[in-house]
Amino acid sequence: MINTDNVMQGKYYIGLMSGTSADGIDLALVDFTSNKPKPHLVASFYQSYSSAVAKKITSLYQPGNNEIDRAFHLDVELAHLFAQAINALLSQESLNSADIIAIGSHGQTIRHRPCANNPFTLQIGCCQTLATLTEIRVVGQFRRKDMALGGQGAPLVPIFHQQLFSQAADTNFVVNIGGIANITFLPEQGSSKSVLGFDTGPGNALLDDWFAKHHSSSHEKFDKNGTWAAKGRVNQALLTQLLEDDYIKAVAPKSTGREYFHLDWLEQQLAFFIEKTYSQCPEIICEVSETVLNAVDIQATLLAFTAQSISDAIILLTLEGKVYLCGGGVHNSALVDTLKTSLNTSDSDFEINSMQALNIDGDILEAMAFAWLAYAFDHGLVSNMPAVTGASTSCTLGSTYLP
Numbered sequence: 562m563i564n565t566d567n568v569m570q571g572k573y574y575i576g577l578m579s580g581t582s583a584d585g586i587d588l589a590l591v592d593f594t595s596n597k598p599k600p601h602l603v604a605s606f607y608q609s610y611s612s613a614v615a616k617k618i619t620s621l622y623q624p625g626n627n628e629i630d631r632a633f634h635l636d637v638e639l640a641h642l643f644a645q646a647i648n649a650l651l652s653q654e655s656l657n658s659a660d661i662i663a664i665g666s667h668g669q670t671i672r673h674r675p676c677a678n679n680p681f682t683l684q685i686g687c688c689q690t691l692a693t694l695t696e697i698r699v700v701g702q703f704r705r706k707d708m709a710l711g712g713q714g715a716p717l718v719p720i721f722h723q724q725l726f727s728q729a730a731d732t733n734f735v736v737n738i739g740g741i742a743n744i745t746f747l748p749e750q751g752s753s754k755s756v757l758g759f760d761t762g763p764g765n766a767l768l769d770d771w772f773a774k775h776h777s778s779s780h781e782k783f784d785k786n787g788t789w790a791a792k793g794r795v796n797q798a799l800l801t802q803l804l805e806d807d808y809i810k811a812v813a814p815k816s817t818g819r820e821y822f823h824l825d826w827l828e829q830q831l832a833f834f835i836e837k838t839y840s841q842c843p844e845i846i847c848e849v850s851e852t853v854l855n856a857v858d859i860q861a862t863l864l865a866f867t868a869q870s871i872s873d874a875i876i877l878l879t880l881e882g883k884v885y886l887c888g889g890g891v892h893n894s895a896l897v898d899t900l901k902t903s904l905n906t907s908d909s910d911f912e913i914n915s916m917q918a919l920n921i922d923g924d925i926l927e928a929m930a931f932a933w934l935a936y937a938f939d940h941g942l943v944s945n946m947p948a949v950t951g952a953s954t955s956c957t958l959g960s961t962y963l964p
């Protein structure tokens with residue numbers, strides 16, 4: 562727990578999230594001190610990245626030339642962008658730095674290798690620069706201690722979801738569809754099952770990548786509402802193959818990132834699919850590549866893959882409950898419709914809503930969780946969940962940086 566005498570001034574925490582979609586910066590201004598039963602979201606702010614910055618981020622998801630220089634120039638550049646966003650939020654709310662107790666900064670993940678020899682995870686957006694520029698204390702690098710304790714360092718949000726649903730009697734799921742999708746399973750009260758959380762696989766990542774590859778001259782950065790995907794036909798054989806992927810089949814604890822679910826992964830899957838089909842029926846290879854596997858059908862299949870990898874993970878845990886969706890994928894209506902269909906089979910019965918049904922802004926929930934992680938750091942609260950991440954013990958996550 563931090564020595565609070567000199568540094569615990571102010572009233573609010575700010576949570577900062579920059580997710581693997583590399584779309585922009587989410588900020589949540591949160592009050593944990595009011596008498597309200599739950600953390601109270603006072604205000605939020607979103608700043609999108611320019612295409613140039615987004616490209617700098619996504620180009621670091623995979624090994625490439627001159628990575629150290631590129632990563633650590635970007636580390637500082639992002640800290641400046643984070644500080645600009647924080648200052649914009651403060652002026653929007655007529656606040657100044659003295660009103661903020663601390664910023665809980667997730668930063669920007671550029672590499673996540675929880676299963677390597679000497680596992681590591683790398684979030685950039687220099688916490689020290691951010692503290693100095695904003696004159697606000699920063700708590701960051703939340704994933705490292707969990708990883709040092711043998712955990713995956715991810716996902717970190719389930720403990721926050723557990724608090725939001727602490728009064729709920731029945732089974733709930735929170736499904737966050739960001740670049741990667743993660744679920745939190747909150748069993749009904751009195752159940753012998755424990756809270757679980759893991760990344761199910763891709764969220765918007767492959768949909769964004771495939772869309773961008775085939776719409777290079779479009780102003781749109783993603784397949785808005787899944788309109789393009791909805792024009793295609795799902796290739797069932799390809800879908801079956803994608804669902805056989807090692808990560809999708811692995812049991813939790815598990816977490817993943819854009820270094821895995823990347824365009825290269827997809828190209829390998831497509832090459833394997835064509836080779837497999839060709840070896841069985843050589844005479845139809847032209848048809849396979851030109852008609853069966855056209856770009857829009859692949860987008861439709863990726864959408865079905867994203868939805869089914871989420872629904873399969875849920876159905877393996879239980880056959881009924883309430884599912885609350887958050888993250889940018891909630892705005893992809895075709896994806897949500899497909900997810901609803903794949904969750905409600907003849908054996909299962911799920912009530913599916915967005916977080917908005919609980920009066921919670923699903924676009925800002927993750928940023929709120931990082932505000933809570935800073936609050937938990939200051940108060941010495943346990944903030945990892947060994948059952949979720951696989952860490953050997955529970956602990957308080959984060960490191961602090963003074964202005």
Ligand SMILES: Nc1ncnc2c1ncn2[C@@H]1O[C@H](COP(=O)(O)OP(=O)(O)O)[C@@H](O)[C@H]1O
Pocket residue numbers: 579580581582583584585738739740741765769783784785786787887888889890892893894
């Ligand atoms: N209207 C929409 N239609 C389809 N996809 C959308 C829409 N709005 C947002 N998205 C998707 O949501 C992503 C951003 O979601 P977000 O939760 O911020 O992810 P992350 O946490 O990875 O940054 C975008 O990259 C896009 O793929």
Ligand SMILES: [Mg+2]
Pocket residue numbers: 579580581582583584585586587
């Ligand atoms: Mg985002």
